[in-house]
Amino acid sequence: MSDDIKNFLHQYINLSSDIVSIFEDLVVFTELEPSEFLTKIGEFPNDFFIIKSGIIRSYLLNENGTEATRAFFTAGDITGASSAMMRRMPSEVNYQALTKVTGYKGDFYKFLELTLQYHELSLFYIKTLENAYLKAENIILDVSTLSATERYLDLKKRIPNIDDLITQRNIASYLNISPVQLSRIRKKLINEKLF
Template identity: 70%
Template structure:
């Protein structure tokens, strides 16, 4: 784990002091996840958030019929994990899984909250992280309610270039809330245009 990684991650949200970098580093441990490895499973009491350095993670829920419904993809620089479950101190209702090999930093959520109570700069940082999560969730909801499947697919391709070569068609279709067959048709039309 390098101070540079931590500094540049913090700098995306706030101007960090050397003390802030040092304090934040004390919460983190470098972690590697293999493809398909879970970071958090439904029903677990999570303790850690995750900062993605490389690779792609997803969050998903299991529907009543056992189908996995992908809610979000997380890429370089994103913070992920069952944060709402940690905030409420309840078991996670969502699964968090690496869908490629993932490297990053696992951080102790409750120690971060302790730092927000002791240091103003960590309070501001935490607010920025929450704002970022809110804006991403709002964008997903807006896209689902206003864009066609093809438009959502193109937006996903723009956000994660080369996604078709990185993760399965089934995961992409799940995120778009369409069948793999529908996705295949969209991709064919997109390539042909």
């Protein structure tokens, strides 16, 4: 576990070995099966999750019950219903494993207590929030300016084997298009030899 956690923390900020040990004591290795939920809409979440392997998605349900995937989280990402935990409210978003997922689960509220005791952990927390903000801003920018084909190609750059890992329905939901439209995009890209 030591190298996993140390490498994860150091992608944000270099922390002393003492602080790494304190953080390691906070988290526990966890496995999620495909379709298992980390958090469901309406639940009061307590845990954040650091992904070692696999894919987790966050998604909403619109008025007619259709799923709208907001984001995919992969190895090296931290995920969980952060806004719900920060506001101490029920989650408005589902967080679900799409593949077998391994990683480390930790109690968000215990982590917050530690940030009050250890300045280095406070700096780490700020870095994770900055990172989450920048990712959210990029998603909004992409949805506002890129076509579905461009967003699909960007997704393939980030997760090259995404088509082999999750359903076309989930990919289409993320792109905010129908599975039929995704099929047409894929066929066109194959015909143009773009992948």
